[in-house]
Amino acid sequence: MATFPEIPDAAVLTASDTTEAYRHDESHLTGDAPLAVVKPRTPAALRELVRRAKAEGFSLVPRGTGTGKAGGCLPMGPAVVVDMGQYEGRIEVSRPDLALRAPASALLKDVKAAALAEGLFYPPDPNSWDQCAFGGSLATNAGGPGACKYGMTRQWVLAVEALMADGEVHTFGIPSVKCNTGPSLGQLLIGSEGIFGIITGATVRLIPAPQERLTLLLPMERWHDLLELPARLVSAGYLPAAFEFWDPSVLADLRSHGPEAARRMPGEALALLEFDDRDCGTEAFLEGLIEALGDLAEHLQSATDARQREALWEVRRLTSVHLKERYPRKVSEDIVVPRSRVREFFEAMEGMGLPTVTYGHLGDGNLHVNLLAAGETPRPELDRQLVDLFGICVRLGGTLSGEHGIGLAKRDAFHHFSDPYHLEALRGIKQGVDPLGIFNPGKII
Structure with missing residues (x-):
């Protein structure tokens, strides 16, 4: 592919001097040069990206601000990096529901600040909390010091909005703590590092802000x-x-x-x-x-x-x-x-x-x-x-990653130490939700 056409409602970067940074994150790894970097603003842009990926045989690699430490957002092979930093939406807090909805493009620090402005608290606090994107924190199931008491990001997610292989953005879950309608596809997306679909936003649970420290x-x-x-x-x-x-x-x-x-x-x-x-x-x-x-x-x-x-x-x-x-x-x-x-x-x-x-x-x-x-x-x-x-x-009963994830950096080790049934189950899910393998291939599984 010599050139990459324009995408509606999106900025497209193709010059090597503007795409070079997207070959790196905070890991020690370097990805391949992407075909392009696309910054979608609307679902229409995402829909077109999926259509072209299927027709032209390239993959879609989601990216937040690039603070990940496992190489999960690095392009491999013919790939387009999907930078979610300009995606539409705003942060909305519902005090009666003790819930907050935000787009993937929001910064985690702004999500936490919006909750605090209402006297509420969103606990997940990775070390990069003041730099990372909300979407990236969801895709990697971010942790941090507060996980000691409050657990990982996964424990706080009520509903997830995500681009799936049919080209549409779907919502999995509701903005309430009780939703018992079978297995949760939304929870499957949390920590998946974009291999099943691209998270576009989420609704998370809040609690009253602590008054003493x-x-x-x-x-x-x-x-x-x-x-x-x-x-x-x-x-x-x-x-x-x-x-x-x-x-x-x-x-x-x-x-x-x-x-x-x-x-x-x-x-x-x-x-x-x-x-x-x-x-x-x-x-x-x-x-x-x-x-x-x-x-x-x-x-x-x-x-x-x-x-x-x-x-x-x-x-x-x-x-x-x-x-x-x-x-x-x-x-x-x-x-x-x-x-x-x-x-x-x-x-x-x-x-x-x-x-x-x-x-x-x-x-x-x-x-x-x-x-x-x-x-x-x-x-x-x-x-x-x-x-x-x-x-x-x-x-000793532990594991090889607590919060950074698997990505590229630990993929081989993950395969070495995982139960083969676990790996095959994950591959089966991948085949079921992304049969053409367009979302972030080569990561985790």
Whole structure:
């Protein structure tokens, strides 16, 4: 195809200098050069894209703002990237329904802000919450620190609007918490990374916004004591809204080379705890928490105002950026192990003897393990190291991705560790809803 014709109600980019950026996301991978990048504004544009894809044999690869870390939005083979950033629609909040509807083009930060303006709360908070698109967060089932208490994006979706293989936009679900009419095709689309269809919008569930927050910094003199803490808190009846951590290696790196705020961070290892319970600002709540922590609470520090809280969270959010700048060829994984087996995981990791630093969501066992020497490691050896890492997680009852997804980056590993029946079932669903394979081929399955 020498040229790509115009699409009604859409902008079409074909020049290589404007499409080159669409070969990359936040992973270490590079996609093929797309035939074009199309920015649809209406269902009519999407309908025409599907018609042409079927007639001319190219695929459609959906994309938000490109903050994904698994290569899920990268073009492969003859493909058109469908940039949903200009798709029509506005954010609408229904207080009586405790629901919010937004187009895929909305930014997640604007979705969260619209809910908060009505005194309501939409919890999903991936690290890129202030940059990523709402549609992308749905397609990848985004997580974040808040998943410790509030779960993943999937738990909050009531209805999904999506372009399917017939060229039409369909709505799956209703804007209510009760809808028991057979299996949910809408839920099937959440986390599917665009392989079944392209999400154009969704209605999500809201809750009243928390009125209190208690943010605590917990320095640990003995690193392994921290690993027992998630189960200890839950057993005592405390479920943090977030429970983040830095291991000794990443904390030492931040102290030596990080921003000024990070250089003052105490302890051999460090935890960031946040609660948003109704009474978490009371002395009684804090006293009960200190009792649950026992001798680990000796150096506990509390953020006394919003400025201090934001400073602590800023260091947490900048950790990924800092490591990428320091080790540009590192490979970062987002594995999961059950809370009760976190210590076993780290003991097994020590046995691997690899230069790694780890931080992330200790409260739900979603750990960001960074292999610092990946860029200097021959690819076959790196692949073996990753298989060994994933194998530890699977043996402990976990999995190879907690929030970043599979995409291209983990496709081979996903096939290696998945139940063959599971894979065949997914392929059968793909064949059923996208028989010509036009939506994001080569990802996940």
